[in-house]
Amino acid sequence: MPQKIVKLTVKDVRFPTSLGQHGSDAMHTDPDYSVAYVVIETDGGMKGYGLTFTVGRGTEVVVCAVKALSGFVVGKTLEEIVGDFRGFYRLLTSDGQMRWIGPEKGVIQLATAAVLNAVWDLWARAEGKSPEQLVSCIDFRYITDALTEQEALDxxxxxxxxxxxxxxxxxxxxxxxxxxxxxxxxxxxxxxxxxxxxxxxxxxxxxxxxxxxxxxxxxxxxxxxxxxxxxxxxxxxxxxxxxxxxxxxxxxxxxxxxxxxxxxxxxxxxxxxxxxxxxxxxxxxxxxxxxxxxxxxxxxxxxxxxxxxxxxxxxxxxxxxxxxxxxxxxxxxxxxxxxxxxxxxxxxxxxxxxxxxxxxxxxxxxxxxxxxxxxxxxxxxxxxxxxxxxxxxxxxxxxxxxxxxxLESSVETHQFPGGEVWANLLAKAPE
Amino acid sequence: MPQKIVKLTVKDVRFPTSLGQHGSDAMHTDPDYSVAYVVIETDGGMKGYGLTFTVGRGTEVVVCAVKALSGFVVGKTLEEIVGDFRGFYRLLTSDGQMRWIGPEKGVIQLATAAVLNAVWDLWARAEGKSPEQLVSCIDFRYITDALTEQEALDxxxxxxxxxxxxxxxxxxxxxxxxxxxxxxxxxxxxxxxxxxxxxxxxxxxxxxxxxxxxxxxxxxxxxxxxxxxxxxxxxxxxxxxxxxxxxxxxxxxxxxxxxxxxxxxxxxxxxxxxxxxxxxxxxxxxxxxxxxxxxxxxxxxxxxxxxxxxxxxxxxxxxxxxxxxxxxxxxxxxxxxxxxxxxxxxxxxxxxxxxxxxxxxxxxxxxxxxxxxxxxxxxxxxxxxxxxxxxxxxxxxxxxxxxxxxLESSVETHQFPGGEVWANLLAKAPE
Structure with a gap:
């Protein structure tokens, strides 16, 4: 029975890792490890979970981009998507209007990753993918001078x-x-x-x-x-x-x-x-x-x-x-x-x-x-x-x-800026 | 007298150019030419206008990114900014958290362009920039193997x-x-x-x-x-x-x-x-x-x-x-x-x-x-x-x-989705 995706939600979830200097490096001196967290739901009650990683400020921009992609996902069945996964990938990455703000890079590609990770999570419950199926998921546009579909299959x-x-x-x-x-x-x-x-x-x-x-x-x-x-x-x-x-x-x-x-x-x-x-x-x-x-x-x-x-x-x-x-x-x-x-x-x-x-x-x-x-x-x-x-x-x-x-409790307490962890931290902030 | 920037507004302004196939090409078949339109205002009543160009869907994501950058601009004086324009450029493009969602590419760079275009508009009213001043605006990071600051000056x-x-x-x-x-x-x-x-x-x-x-x-x-x-x-x-x-x-x-x-x-x-x-x-x-x-x-x-x-x-x-x-x-x-x-x-x-x-x-x-x-x-x-x-x-x-x-009237009638032009078009849309 085809599973139709009827809902996509996305949340801005942040962990205040900068407080302990975890994740600090020469360019990212105070990261708050974060995710744009995506859940898709089917009419059959199945769920797929996906995310993309960010380091604090700007997560809300990725969340906004996920919402902009949501219309391409909601209303489709999982079978339609994986039946032409290359086409679906291209729909998300090459829409005639949305691609301008990428293409295939930065915020919009991070959002694409979050959404597609959720689709793969949903799909992953069905086992066993053949080489042919896998190759059919790849968009070979712009890489055929290095790798053709036939080479990939071989x-x-x-x-x-x-x-x-x-x-x-x-x-x-x-x-x-x-x-x-x-x-x-x-x-x-x-x-x-x-x-x-x-x-x-x-x-x-x-x-x-x-x-x-x-x-x-x-x-x-x-x-x-x-x-x-x-x-x-x-x-x-x-x-x-x-x-x-x-x-x-x-x-x-x-x-x-x-x-x-x-x-x-x-x-x-x-x-x-x-x-x-x-x-x-x-x-x-x-x-x-x-x-x-x-x-x-x-x-x-x-x-x-x-x-x-x-x-x-x-x-x-x-x-x-x-x-x-x-x-x-x-x-x-x-x-x-x-x-x-x-x-x-x-x-x-x-x-x-x-x-x-x-x-x-x-x-x-x-x-x-x-x-x-x-x-x-x-x-x-x-x-x-x-x-x-x-x-x-x-x-x-x-x-x-x-x-x-x-964990639902982790998402809830770490949502930015309203979750308990951030509400407390922001209340204590100097300004 | 220093001009302190006290306000930044950004609007999603779209023109329904796809109706006449203006702007159509092999990859962008139905563009609605649009802008994320930025206005900055100083406490002295001066305004700077900036924008970045987009082609319809996704403009709201750029608008969201401009809002995320707004905190780096509001509260600064024009003198502070142009006095260390390279530093200010780097503040916008290399913030330890925000840079993750770029760096310096896609949505966040488009937003940076819109904001900085407004700053340049504000600054442009003061005439005459020396070679030294111009070079001081450039971030030479990652390009010194092709062009050094001294070569640029020469x-x-x-x-x-x-x-x-x-x-x-x-x-x-x-x-x-x-x-x-x-x-x-x-x-x-x-x-x-x-x-x-x-x-x-x-x-x-x-x-x-x-x-x-x-x-x-x-x-x-x-x-x-x-x-x-x-x-x-x-x-x-x-x-x-x-x-x-x-x-x-x-x-x-x-x-x-x-x-x-x-x-x-x-x-x-x-x-x-x-x-x-x-x-x-x-x-x-x-x-x-x-x-x-x-x-x-x-x-x-x-x-x-x-x-x-x-x-x-x-x-x-x-x-x-x-x-x-x-x-x-x-x-x-x-x-x-x-x-x-x-x-x-x-x-x-x-x-x-x-x-x-x-x-x-x-x-x-x-x-x-x-x-x-x-x-x-x-x-x-x-x-x-x-x-x-x-x-x-x-x-x-x-x-x-x-x-x-x-023109204020153009911005007002073309704001997406509430302006008159879009309200009418969306009311007529098939779904």
């Missing part, structure tokens, strides 16, 4: 070999993760030392540190971490777009003695040629370049790959146009043989992206070399099916859906 | 020579323009013939035609126009992002017999490397590639120039971050010796961009070779100081300000 069919074994392996071992929780820029050395000690005790072997504000601070913090984790464990650095191209090269060269695997977001997320220049300069030092959490669509990822500008592709479940666009990027990355190491953390990003990276291993890349998924240890308690981490690995989610349903 | 100082003569020339002759009004995609051949006849009679010698939906239609329409305008006048073609890279090359090759000066927006506005490939392929045919109306920031323009991906740079007064970011692009284009031919039309884009292109000629490039500014002949009647076109040239505006103040 890659997926080829990866059917060994799929069952990889599924079993993942259920047993989980997918390797790294932690960003120890070394936010706003943390003191003492806090950093404590968190690092705890993480080592819990079995973590891959650590990311925020850099880019002051070189001396970076050197001190990187030395501290490298000393604590020893020479054999993995260290990554993240500058969150702080530098210009030349500055990135010289700054990272100064930090090379601490042997980072990658430097993440050394400059503008739009600067493909800049990243290529940085990659080339840092290659002799054995340092790769990673980026993607603010890479706004598949056309940008295509060029990063074409230009050999990235050695690590960091997909994001909420920046790109949901599973549809992430599939395109996973397949292109596989074709170009660049490892995918997803961006996560935020609110619900771990919950969402675990599905994508497990799919990547099981059904696309069949490779774990130089691959790992980011993990940040906060705000999971607000989800009905939070991620399960065991021995620094993501264990595959077992509940049906896309894992981003939040 | 370029501006060098162009002081002959400035008075060029000013006099412009006042006498005006800046050369081309027309897009004759050949929107939705127009019939008869309509096209009539409009082209009229334009020739009014002295136009440069014409743009929309292409990209059906090759046979394009061939027929291009043949018709080329026959009407003769072999010596200039024809440009605009595909509005309709093609993938390979398709663009083969399609334009088919249209080469009609001798276009450029093909505009052959593919995704984000595809720098794609544009470079197309440029290289079309160079032997004597056809250049033009793009820019959806190029979202200076970092993208930098790369288009670095990669020799464009032969014509089409700045936009409302897509980029106002005069500040357009200055950066004008200076980079001059350094790379690529002509600037601004995008205009829409609502108020001609009124705004005439200032930028006159500045480019008088104070930066000192060159008219292969340069012209787009002109579209509608909606000017809604402005208090509409552009003046004489013999296919823009005559320099004489009223103080940035020329985007609209």
């Amino acid at each position: 890659l997926l069919r080829k990866a059917q070999t060994g799929k069952t074994e990889r599924e079993e392996q993942m259920l047993k071992e989980g997918y390797p993760a790294y932690t960003t929780s120890c070394a936010w820029l706003g943390y003191s050395d003492q806090q950093l030392t404590q968190l690092c000690t705890d993480a080592l005790a819990s079995g973590w072997s891959r650590f990311k540190v925020k850099v880019g504000a002051e070189l001396e601070d970076d050197e001190r913090r990187c030395r501290l971490i490298r000393q604590m984790i020893g020479p054999d464990k993995t260290l990554m650095m993240d500058a969150n777009q702080r530098w210009d191209v030349g500055e990135a090269i010289s700054w990272v060269t100064s930090l090379a003695p601490f042997r980072p695997l990658w430097i993440e977001e050394p400059t503008s997320p739009d600067d493909i040629l800049g990243h290529a220049t940085i990659s080339k300069a840092l290659a002799p030092l054995g340092i790769g370049v990673a980026s993607g959490e603010q890479c706004h669509n598949r056309v940008m990822f295509k060029q990063f790959l074409q230009a050999s500008a990235l050695q690590f592709v960091q997909i994001d479940s909420c920046r790109l146009g949901s599973v549809n666009e992430n599939l395109a990027v996973l397949l292109m990355a596989h074709k170009f043989q660049v490892p995918v190491c997803p961006h996560a953390g935020g609110v619900g990003l771990c919950e969402l992206v675990q599905h994508l990276i497990l799919f990547d291993y099981i059904s696309v890349s069949a490779d774990l070399n130089n691959r790992m998924c980011e993990y940040v240890d906060h705000l999971h308690e607000h989800f009905t099916s939070p991620v399960v981490i065991r021995n620094a690995h993501y264990l595959p989610p077992k509940d049906p859906g896309y894992s981003c349903e939040m | 370029l501006l100082r060098k162009a002081q020579t002959g400035k008075t003569e060029r000013e006099e020339q412009m006042l006498k002759e005006g800046y050369p323009a081309y027309t897009t009004s004759c050949a929107w995609l939705g127009y019939s051949d008869q309509q096209l013939t009539q409009l082209c006849t009229d334009a020739l009679a009014s002295g136009w010698s440069r014409f743009k035609v929309k292409v990209g939906a059906e090759l046979e239609d394009d061939e027929r329409r291009c043949r018709l126009i080329r026959q009407m305008i003769g072999p010596d006048k200039t024809l440009m073609m605009d595909a509005n992002q309709r093609w993938d890279v390979g398709e663009a090359i083969s399609w334009v090759t088919s249209l080469a017999p009609f001798r276009p000066l450029w093909i505009e927006e052959p593919t995704s506005p984000d595809d720098i490397l794609g544009h470079a490939t197309i440029s290289k392929a079309l160079a032997p045919l004597g056809i250049g590639v033009a793009s820019g109306e959806q190029c979202h920031n200076r970092v993208m323009f930098k790369q288009f120039l670095q990669a020799s991906a464009l032969q014509f740079v089409q700045i936009d007064s409302c897509r980029l971050g106002s005069v500040n970011e357009n200055l950066a692009v004008l200076l980079m284009a001059h350094k790379f010796q690529v002509p600037v031919c601004p995008h205009a039309g829409g609502v108020g884009l001609c009124e705004l961009v005439q200032h930028l292109i006159l500045f480019d000629y008088i104070s930066v490039s000192a060159d008219l070779n292969n340069r012209m500014c787009e002109y579209v002949d509608h909606l000017h009647e809604h402005f208090t100081s509409p552009v003046v076109i004489r013999n296919a040239h823009y005559l320099p505006p004489k009223d103080p300000g940035y020329s985007c103040e609209m």
Whole structure:
């Protein structure tokens, strides 16, 4: 029986993380981790949950954009949508009027992600998708010079070999993760030392540190971490777009003695040629370049790959146009043989992206070399099916859906500005 | 006496242009030309008018984003803002929370343009800006590998020579323009013939035609126009992002017999490397590639120039971050010796961009070779100081300000959805 979507609601939900400097980096000094939280409902009483991640102010703009997209969703059946998912994707991203305010970037693409994440959540309850079905979800417009539909299908069919074994392996071992929780820029050395000690005790072997504000601070913090984790464990650095191209090269060269695997977001997320220049300069030092959490669509990822500008592709479940666009990027990355190491953390990003990276291993890349998924240890308690981490690995989610349903009580108390948490905080604010 | 900005208002103003197929192209088939219209007011009673252009649905999202930026503007004096305009620009574009929903792209950058256009309008009433003042408005972050502050200053100082003569020339002759009004995609051949006849009679010698939906239609329409305008006048073609890279090359090759000066927006506005490939392929045919109306920031323009991906740079007064970011692009284009031919039309884009292109000629490039500014002949009647076109040239505006103040009656009747025009149309709508 077809499920007709009869309602879409969207809420502005914010967590006051800036109070503890959680999530702080060189460019985002006081983030309040937030989501535009979408619930779609069918006439048959089914619900789909979706979200996109934001960092506080501006969430209301994304909420407004979700409302603007709502008319494309409400009134359609799930069968109509997934029966021509590419067409539906294009309806949302290429409407003759709405596309002007993008196209396929920024606020409107974040809103598209939130809406489509909810559609995928609804769809995910029905199991088993063939390579043909998956390819039919991808909009190949603007990427056929790098990946055609036929190539995509061939890659997926080829990866059917060994799929069952990889599924079993993942259920047993989980997918390797790294932690960003120890070394936010706003943390003191003492806090950093404590968190690092705890993480080592819990079995973590891959650590990311925020850099880019002051070189001396970076050197001190990187030395501290490298000393604590020893020479054999993995260290990554993240500058969150702080530098210009030349500055990135010289700054990272100064930090090379601490042997980072990658430097993440050394400059503008739009600067493909800049990243290529940085990659080339840092290659002799054995340092790769990673980026993607603010890479706004598949056309940008295509060029990063074409230009050999990235050695690590960091997909994001909420920046790109949901599973549809992430599939395109996973397949292109596989074709170009660049490892995918997803961006996560935020609110619900771990919950969402675990599905994508497990799919990547099981059904696309069949490779774990130089691959790992980011993990940040906060705000999971607000989800009905939070991620399960065991021995620094993501264990595959077992509940049906896309894992981003939040607890009703969490949504209610954190709605901005009326929920209890914000009402209290705003009452205490200086002005 | 310092002027403190005490109020910012923003309105959603739409014109039902889709009813007459004005503005229709291969990707925007039914645009309702619209603006997010901003008015700032000082405690001294001065007003600044700004806008950004949109094409209908989604304007409400830009309005929401302008409201989100409003807190950065209200309470500041004009002197504070222009005294550190680079800092103010960065405040709007790099706020630690708001930047997540961009950064510097899409909805939030359109909103930034609307707000800053109003600030420039306010400031423009005070005459005479030195090269040093202008350079101090530019955020050089992410572009220093292509243009440093010192280089920018040198370029501006060098162009002081002959400035008075060029000013006099412009006042006498005006800046050369081309027309897009004759050949929107939705127009019939008869309509096209009539409009082209009229334009020739009014002295136009440069014409743009929309292409990209059906090759046979394009061939027929291009043949018709080329026959009407003769072999010596200039024809440009605009595909509005309709093609993938390979398709663009083969399609334009088919249209080469009609001798276009450029093909505009052959593919995704984000595809720098794609544009470079197309440029290289079309160079032997004597056809250049033009793009820019959806190029979202200076970092993208930098790369288009670095990669020799464009032969014509089409700045936009409302897509980029106002005069500040357009200055950066004008200076980079001059350094790379690529002509600037601004995008205009829409609502108020001609009124705004005439200032930028006159500045480019008088104070930066000192060159008219292969340069012209787009002109579209509608909606000017809604402005208090509409552009003046004489013999296919823009005559320099004489009223103080940035020329985007609209008639109060126009704003009132076209507000969406409550204004008289929309109330009537929506009452008549089928659903």
